[in-house]
Amino acid sequence: MSVDHQSRGNGNRSLFRTKSVEQSIRDTEEPEHALRKSLSAWDLTVFGVGVVIGTGIFVLTGKVAKENAGPATALAFVAAGIVCALAALCYAEFASTVPVAGSAYTFAYASIGELPAWIIGWDLVLEFALGTAVVAVGWSGYVRSLMDNIGWHLPASLEGPDVPGGTFDILAFILVLVLTAVLVLGMKLSARVTSVVVAIKVTVVMIVIVAGLFFVVGDNYKPFIPKAVTPEGGGGWETAPLVQLMFGYQATNFGLMGIFTAASIVFFAFIGFDVVATAAEETKLPQRDMPRGILGSLLICTILYVAVALVVTGMQKYTELSVTAPLADAFKAVGHPFYAGVISFGAAVGLTTVCLILLLGQTRVFFAMSRDGLLPTFFSKTHPKFRTPYRPTILLGAIIAVVAGFTSINELATLVNIGTLFAFVVVAVGVIVLRRSRPDLPRAFRTPWVPVLPVISIAASLWLMLNLPGETWLRFGIWMVIGMVVYFLYGRHHSRLGREALGRTGRS
Numbered sequence: 001m002s003v004d005h006q007s008r009g010n011g012n013r014s015l016f017r018t019k020s021v022e023q024s025i026r027d028t029e030e031p032e033h034a035l036r037k038s039l040s041a042w043d044l045t046v047f048g049v050g051v052v053i054g055t056g057i058f059v060l061t062g063k064v065a066k067e068n069a070g071p072a073t074a075l076a077f078v079a080a081g082i083v084c085a086l087a088a089l090c091y092a093e094f095a096s097t098v099p100v101a102g103s104a105y106t107f108a109y110a111s112i113g114e115l116p117a118w119i120i121g122w123d124l125v126l127e128f129a130l131g132t133a134v135v136a137v138g139w140s141g142y143v144r145s146l147m148d149n150i151g152w153h154l155p156a157s158l159e160g161p162d163v164p165g166g167t168f169d170i171l172a173f174i175l176v177l178v179l180t181a182v183l184v185l186g187m188k189l190s191a192r193v194t195s196v197v198v199a200i201k202v203t204v205v206m207i208v209i210v211a212g213l214f215f216v217v218g219d220n221y222k223p224f225i226p227k228a229v230t231p232e233g234g235g236g237w238e239t240a241p242l243v244q245l246m247f248g249y250q251a252t253n254f255g256l257m258g259i260f261t262a263a264s265i266v267f268f269a270f271i272g273f274d275v276v277a278t279a280a281e282e283t284k285l286p287q288r289d290m291p292r293g294i295l296g297s298l299l300i301c302t303i304l305y306v307a308v309a310l311v312v313t314g315m316q317k318y319t320e321l322s323v324t325a326p327l328a329d330a331f332k333a334v335g336h337p338f339y340a341g342v343i344s345f346g347a348a349v350g351l352t353t354v355c356l357i358l359l360l361g362q363t364r365v366f367f368a369m370s371r372d373g374l375l376p377t378f379f380s381k382t383h384p385k386f387r388t389p390y391r392p393t394i395l396l397g398a399i400i401a402v403v404a405g406f407t408s409i410n411e412l413a414t415l416v417n418i419g420t421l422f423a424f425v426v427v428a429v430g431v432i433v434l435r436r437s438r439p440d441l442p443r444a445f446r447t448p449w450v451p452v453l454p455v456i457s458i459a460a461s462l463w464l465m466l467n468l469p470g471e472t473w474l475r476f477g478i479w480m481v482i483g484m485v486v487y488f489l490y491g492r493h494h495s496r497l498g499r500e501a502l503g504r505t506g507r508s
Contacts, residue, residue: 016113019372019497021441024100024110027371028281035101035282036186036387041289041296043191044276047360048297050198050353051272053304054135057205060269061309062326068253069262070226070318074309076262081302083263083464084270086457087424088298089447090431092291095277096444097434099286102368103277103361104423104430109372111430111437114498118491120426121369122483127419128362129400131271132176134416135354136404137162140171142348146341161407173405179356180397183363186386190356197353202304204346208327208339209307215334216314226318228255242473243466264467269305271420272354273298274427275361287444359397366392373496374487418468418476424461428454 028034039047065073094107102109105121140160147153160169182190230252243249252258276294280286283293312321315330322329328340367389370379383390432451434441447453492498 014492014498014501015115017497017501018111018113018437019109019117021098021110021438023497024098024106028100032381034387035382035389037282037284038186039191039279039283039289041285041292043195044279044283044289044293045296045300046191046195046198047279047357048273048276048293049202049300050194050350051275051357052270052297052301053198053201053205054138054269054272054347054351054354057269057305057308060266061305061312062321062330064262064265065309065313065318065326066321068265069258070223070254071221071310071313072225072259073262073266073313073318074306075225075259076266077269077302077305077309079259079263080267080270081298081305083267083457083460084273084298084302085295086453086460087427088273088294090424090428090454090457091274091277092294092445093431093443093447094427094434095280095290095294096287097441099280099283099290100368101278101281101364103274103280103365104427105365106368107430108426111434112426114374114492114495115487116426118369118374118487119480119483120423121365121374122480122486123419123422124365125362126479127416127423128275128358128365129396129403131416132355132358132362132400133172133404133407135351135358136172136175136400137169139175139348139351139355140169140404142344142351143171145344146348160405167406169405173401175352175355176359176397176401176404179352179359180393180401182356183360183393183397184383184386184388184390186388190360194353194356197349201346201350201353204342204350205304205308207342208346209304209311211336211339212311212315212330215331215336216311218314220314220317225256225259226254228252228258240470241467242470243463245470246466261467264464266305267464268417270298270301271416272358273301274420274423275357278361278364281364291445359393359400362396362400363389363393366396369491371496373494373499374491376494377496415472415475415479418465418472421461421465422476425458425465428457428461 061073064076065071069076091103094110095103098106098110100106102121103124105117105124108120109117137160141162144154144159154170156163156165157167158170159166160172161167162169182193230250253261273294276297277290280290283289308327312327312330316333320333328343331337331339331343366375367380369375370377370392379389379392379395381391382388431447431454435450
């Protein structure tokens with residue numbers, strides 16, 4: 001049988017060819033593709049806290065309390081944290097077993113196959129790119145607000161397309177370029193910058209919690225779980241959740257089910273902890289430190305979120321909370337506007353680390369796909385001095401800076417959420433598959449109760465995905481179709497794994 005005929009006959013099989021864990025680890029040892037190992041468990045935990053604590057803790061808390069769950073918003077954070085914890089346990093096993101850059105992409109390649117790996121990699125590229133741009137625009141808004149407070153004003157044309165008369169967001173553009181330079185210079189520098197900024201951000205959050213405790217009024221918690229209310233109007237496909245469009249099920253606000261409705265919203269405040277897994281290859285002792293970093297950062301963030309939710313709903317009746325700036329306005333309502341400024345400062349400073357770590361995750365996934373030949377291998381060369389993937393970092397940083405500068409992307413923010421949940425599903429499936437296909441692998445951390453826990457994780461993630469609007473699913477589908485075209489026109493034919501298999505077949 002000829003090589004060409006045999007490869008055509010095995011076409012479907014080749015789409016699901018897997019890259020062995022041993023081969024993935026060997027690839028990381030090639031000098032021109034090697035990343036510097038400089039991160040500890042503490043660095044990873046700081047990265048996790050740095051990327052998770054963003055606008056969610058400052059904005060979503062009040063919005064969800066007022067519209068969906070009342071004081072029980074704290075329970076919604078717990079529910080969302082549990083969903084993330086289920087996924088985190090799966091990530092921890094993979095990251096300690098396959099300590100290679102790329103996160104869910106690399107995990108899928110080692111367990112499910114090349115095509116699913118490509119799909120999740122393409123998904124992560126979108127997730128991290130849009131996430132970085134969205135956060136950069138949000139950071140720009142906070143900084144402009146602080147500048148206005150001291151009498152400094154940018155020309156309207158440089159305030160961004162979200163502002164009347166604005167065309168280019170100069171602050172968001174500059175932020176992404178600066179962070180790109182920091183990432184090129186090295187992971188340890190990135191870790192040090194992140195540590196300082198996270199310390200400031202967590203200090204601000206703790207000030208809010210401690211100061212807010214003095215203004216809590218017990219009556220504001222009554223009733224803790226308000227009576228259930230069915231939202232008025234069904235909404236079109238642009239806003240209605242997919243589960244409603246498919247089955248006619250309509251979620252309720254408040255009541256017991258309102259807590260789960262709120263959980264599908266506040267889940268977005270947890271997005272980013274999975275980025276920690278993209279740094280596995282740059283960790284000194286990944287088998288020990290990756291699980292600690294992933295689970296530790298998630299635990300810290302959940303505790304802070306629950307505390308903030310309890311404080312803000314205790315300071316002000318949930319029906320009176322502000323939707324746009326609930327924490328700041330709650331302090332204004334009790335006669336302490338100084339804390340509103342502190343919160344704005346904390347949000348502005350804190351969002352820099354969110355941008356930095358999302359950009360880090362983006363470049364590592366792109367780098368891993370390039371090293372495997374699914375994207376041009378030009379991007380898989382590391383810097384001879386800094387040992388960072390400088391080529392994809394510079395390319396993606398420049399593109400994202402332009403997107404953040406010119407685009408009003410608030411409507412695309414939910415694409416980040418659906419991308420994250422999709423990654424959760426793939427990783428959980430991968431844990432089950434790899435346990436069956438490679439039971440011999442040494443696993444420094446083992447996800448408990450396999451396959452039950454991963455199956456629960458898949459179900460929980462899918463449920464939250466179904467609660468996203470139909471329009472988000474349509475946009476996600478379009479991006480996936482583009483990705484499939486790229487794979488079949490380029491990635492499949494340039495796959496390093498595929499070329500090696502073809503070479504072996506030719507020699508035989």
